[in-house]
Amino acid sequence: MPQKPASFAVGFDIGGTNMRAGLVDESGRIVTSLSAPSPHTTHALEQGICDLVEQLKTDYPIDSVGLAVAGFLDPECEVVRFAPHLPWRDEPVREKLEKLLGLPVRLEHDANSAAWGEHRFGAAQGADNWVLLALGTGIGAALIEKGEIYRGAYGTAPEFGHLRVVRGGRACACGKDGCLERYCSGTALVYTARELASHGAFLNSGLVEQITLDPNALTGKMITTAARQKDPLGIAVLEDFSEWLGETLSIIADVLDPGLIIIGGGLSSDADLYLDQAVNHYSTRIVGSGYRPLARVGTGQLGGDAGMIGVADLARQSVLESI
Numbered sequence: 325m326p327q328k329p330a331s332f333a334v335g336f337d338i339g340g341t342n343m344r345a346g347l348v349d350e351s352g353r354i355v356t357s358l359s360a361p362s363p364h365t366t367h368a369l370e371q372g373i374c375d376l377v378e379q380l381k382t383d384y385p386i387d388s389v390g391l392a393v394a395g396f397l398d399p400e401c402e403v404v405r406f407a408p409h410l411p412w413r414d415e416p417v418r419e420k421l422e423k424l425l426g427l428p429v430r431l432e433h434d435a436n437s438a439a440w441g442e443h444r445f446g447a448a449q450g451a452d453n454w455v456l457l458a459l460g461t462g463i464g465a466a467l468i469e470k471g472e473i474y475r476g477a478y479g480t481a482p483e484f485g486h487l488r489v490v491r492g493g494r495a496c497a498c499g500k501d502g503c504l505e506r507y508c509s510g511t512a513l514v515y516t517a518r519e520l521a522s523h524g525a526f527l528n529s530g531l532v533e534q535i536t537l538d539p540n541a542l543t544g545k546m547i548t549t550a551a552r553q554k555d556p557l558g559i560a561v562l563e564d565f566s567e568w569l570g571e572t573l574s575i576i577a578d579v580l581d582p583g584l585i586i587i588g589g590g591l592s593s594d595a596d597l598y599l600d601q602a603v604n605h606y607s608t609r610i611v612g613s614g615y616r617p618l619a620r621v622g623t624g625q626l627g628g629d630a631g632m633i634g635v636a637d638l639a640r641q642s643v644l645e646s647i
């Protein structure tokens with residue numbers, strides 16, 4: 325029997341600064357990957373995508389391309405309506421790129437792509453009703469219901485990051501104030517550290533010294549590193565973060581009642597600093613606490629590759645469905 329030829333799909337993770345293209349096989353393994361800066365005009369961005377596919381095509385047979393996009397798409401995943409860090413505005417990206425590449429193209433929201441990766445090949449295999457909560461610069465979220473991506477009537481669900489949880493709270497880039505992601509994300513760690521440092525006395529805190537030196541240079545990573553080194557301000561910031569994450573988990577559980585919540589995104593690699601505490605808060609704050617099963621809470625297995633792997637698999641499935 326002749327062996328079936330290997331099938332590869334390219335999964336793109338298109339961020340505001342860089343785009344990565346992973347060549348993904350049928351088992352969700354990234355065989356090789358390329359990256360390039362994300363251009364700031366529509367034409368250059370689309371050309372940049374084509375260039376990376378061309379480079380991968382010289383060595384591998386490619387049957388489809390998937391794009392994980394940080395932005396709002398229409399429910400049919402044809403049009404990028406708005407992406408805050410990308411030039412596309414109401415652009416029929418899927419059809420345009422399909423013509424330019426001469427290959428089938430699948431478009432998907434970045435959090436949905438990452439959730440699909442974990443669902444097919446990672447931490448959520450076998451879970452039918454579950455939520456991905458991606459904690460990074462902001463909050464990304466995806467809901468898998470009965471094994472399918474849930475997107476709502478107009479393609480924007482679920483958008484937990486911009487739930488207004490504090491009236492008159494911290495200003496958000498979306499134009500509102502008091503949004504959840506201003507309290508429970510990597511950016512939130514920085515806000516909280518500055519606020520706590522201005523109110524309280526934290527003796528022997530290197531973090532306070534750093535804030536005094538240059539408050540604008542502070543990053544979420546500096547805070548988690550400080551907490552790991554038992555810096556008193558770092559620990560206080562992570563305690564505050566854990567409480568907010570507990571609130572967030574309880575909101576998700578009360579609204580959607582999932583069986584599993586997976587923490588993904590850049591902050592998930594520091595979950596040992598906050599997750600147990602957050603789950604303790606969550607378990608006491610859901611309605612009917614003590615009289616209902618708790619959703620399992622864990623971290624993703626695919627890390628920053630989840631989006632590329634997920635959208636490549638979705639692209640491959642679209643081809644199979646069209647045959």
Ligand SMILES: [Zn+2]
Nearest residue numbers: 486496498503
């Ligand atoms: Zn907001």
